[in-house]
Amino acid sequence: ETGVTQSPTHLIKTRGQQVTLRCSSQSGHNTVSWYQQALGQGPQFIFQYYREEENGRGNFPPRFSGLQFPNYSSELNVNALELDDSALYLCASSLSGDEQFFGPGTRLTVL
């Protein structure tokens, strides 16, 4: 256990819908990173938040957006869902970008 929690565990949506995934960071951590892990692939970096500001983004379209709250928890929002968005979404927290501790992930299925 890392102390990083994610909700929900599983989620099923249809194309065109919107989804919000949540992450609670480990106590004392101020940085949250989100990754997408498609089946059979390694995690791909989506973006990172530090003290409520986005401070790094991977090669994902603007319909992937996020928030970080004053307690350092975070949300990942995906609009206009596509079939290819089906994946495991991982959240990782760290203290100012140091070693990242991963949560268990949210499995999103888009039908």
Add this chain to the structure above:
Amino acid sequence: AQSVSQHNHHVILSEAASLELGCNYSYGGTVNLFWYVQYPGQHLQLLLKYFSGDPLVKGIKGFEAEFIKSKFSFNLRKPSVQWSDTAEYFCAVRETTDSWGKLQFGAGTQVVVTP
């Protein structure tokens, strides 16, 4: 663009056999290197990391990795595996200019250890 390649997607071996998983990266600058493991039903966890210094790095559970700069490689080894080492293993790279921790992962190697 930076990339990380893991040589094998699946490895099957018997208990007590030796394990070596290959990882190569393409990036001309200075990098930090990591191996993560994901046991069945569990979250990703760090096995070991290399930032600088001795290129032979020891991690948890008897794993070690060797950084060979000239070959852009960071191979993971364990002399004698156990059934409990069945897991998926990911190599990851972070550019040192990106101090805020963006990790680039390889595709992973699924390791199955048979009794």
